[in-house]
Amino acid sequence: MPNLQPFHTFHIAAQARKIIQVQTLEQLQQAWQAAQAENLPTLILGQGSNVLFLEDFNGVVIVNRLQGITHREDEDFHYLHVNAGENWHHLVQWSLTQNIRGLENLALIPGCAGSAPIQNIGAYGVEFKDLCEYVEVLDQHRIETFRLTARQCEFGYRESIFKHRYRHGYVITAVGLKLTKNWQPILKYGSLVDFNAQTVTAKQVFDEVCRIRQSKLPNPDEWGNAGSFFKNPIVSVQQFNELKKHAEHHALEIPHYPQSDGSVKLAAGWLIDRCNLKGYRIGAAAVHEKQALVLINKGNATGAEVVALARHIRQTVAAEFGVYLQSEVRFIGQNGEVNGEQVIS
Ligand SMILES: Cc1cc2nc3c(=O)[nH]c(=O)nc-3n(C[C@H](O)[C@H](O)[C@H](O)COP(=O)(O)OP(=O)(O)OC[C@H]3O[C@@H](n4cnc5c(N)ncnc54)[C@H](O)[C@@H]3O)c2cc1C
Incomplete structure (x- = not known):
């Protein structure tokens, strides 16, 4: 086999x-x-x-491995039609060499362009949905392709219609990106806030994003991993206020990001770190020392070891904070995808 x-x-x-x-x-x-x-x-x-x-x-x-990028432009926008098997980071690099700006915050995210819409990849204040014009999909039963507009993709935080209605029997074959010529840098996160928005170039943002990511994320060729293992949990304001009180009691400030619908997003990595789980290991599966949200394969880890570690983290965080983490990574069993939440419950 x-x-x-x-x-x-x-x-x-x-x-x-x-x-x-x-x-x-x-x-x-x-x-x-x-x-x-x-x-x-x-x-x-x-x-x-x-x-x-x-x-x-x-x-x-x-x-x-469907390759190919087509570029056209008008007065206001660049339009890219990117076949699904193109490497995402190479696309970001290539776009900058063409003086097309807007993808730089999403540098060094592994994966293919065609996978980007599935969980609406995001980093440093930008999500795929912000740049997406359409997604092209093949209906494998009818053997026909069709396009969904960005709005029809129902993008959310690590969410889209491709995890639901178009999950089985459909393949993303290409994505269409629309990038404004009136580029404004997005400098909301981490050391990007230190740049001067009037003078910074897209290449500088790209370089800084690459630098930050390389300093804290493990290279999968060295330590196997799938990036953030868990999603950042979203809780109600009431639950957040209780957590805040609990944290203040321990003289801690809980990192949080208010959402437009009134709910509050928490940092899963912070919750895991507060449970002192950095470096925690089951078999050859371990919590990364520098970034608690990333689980790594220290050599010959099995799927079962990673699951046992994820379950332990979920239980420990729930006991400490009353918040149940959900996996961002997709779990594949012998016949296809299985429900991640059930596996680690
Ligand atoms: C070190 C590291 C850092 C990461 N950082 C980030 C980050 O900052 N932000 C972020 O959002 N993600 C991040 N990720 C997660 C990952 O990069 C993204 O989810 C990426 O989009 C996955 O692309 P892929 O091609 O590898 O998908 P795969 O892992 O190959 O596939 C993912 C899922 O999509 C399905 N799928 C794949 N291609 C298609 C297709 N053409 N049509 C239909 N279904 C398909 C698969 O069956 C599977 O269920 C990171 C991962 C790693 C390893």
């Missing part, structure tokens, strides 16, 4: 019945139809940077 280890960034040992890399829509459709004919489950992968294999996958993994 072919080895999945090089095809996902957690680098957990797992196998699939078949792994097929596709460069064209025809190859994509053929691979899917052949699997259907054999009654085998299929899994589409980009770069495997948001998945955890719990065991061997008893089906066909289709690795999306």
Whole structure:
């Protein structure tokens, strides 16, 4: 059975019945139809940077390598049509060489362009939805492609329609980005706030984002990981006020981000860190020393070890703060995706 280890960034040992890399829509459709004919489950992968294999996958993994970028512009905007298998970070780099600005805050996010809409990738104050014009989707049963506008994608925090209505039997084949020529830097987070908004260039923002990320996030080639393992939890104002009181009692200030609907987003990494879990280890799965939100594979971790660690973190944080963390990473079982919350409950 072919080895999945090089095809996902957690680098957990797992196998699939078949792994097929596709460069064209025809190859994509053929691979899917052949699997259907054999009654085998299929899994589409980009770069495997948001998945955890719990065991061997008893089906066909289709690795999306649809390449190509088309650029057009008018007086006010640049328009990019990007095929789904393009590497996201290379796209960001390339756009800057073309003097197209707006993607720089999303530098160094691993993965493919076609995966970006699925969890509406975000970093340093920018989300994919802010730049998205449309997403092109292949309906594998009808063999037809259609476009959804950004609004139709129902983007939210690490959310979109691709985790729900268009989860099974649909593949994202391309994304359309619309980037204004009237560029304004987004300098809301971390050391970006120190830049002068009047003089800073997009390349400087890009370089700084890369510097910060490289200083605190583990390189998956060194320590297998899938980035933030948990989502930042969103709680009601009442729950936040109780947590705040509890934190003040211990002379702590709880990092929080008020949301437009009145709820409050908390920093999952901070909650985990307050439970003294940095460096905590089960087997070869560990909480990263520099960033508590990232779980790493110290060498030969199994999916079960990562799950045991995630469960322990969830229980410890819930006991301390009454907040139940949810996984951001997608869990893949032998027949396809399984419910992450159930797995770590
Ligand atoms: C070190 C590190 C840092 C990270 N930092 C961030 C960050 O700052 N912000 C952020 O938002 N994310 C971050 N992530 C998570 C990850 O980069 C994103 O979720 C990325 O978009 C995943 O892309 P991928 O191609 O690797 O997707 P995969 O892991 O290959 O796939 C993810 C899911 O999407 C499905 N899928 C993949 N391609 C398609 C397609 N074409 N059509 C339909 N379904 C598909 C898969 O079946 C799977 O369920 C980070 C990950 C790592 C390892």
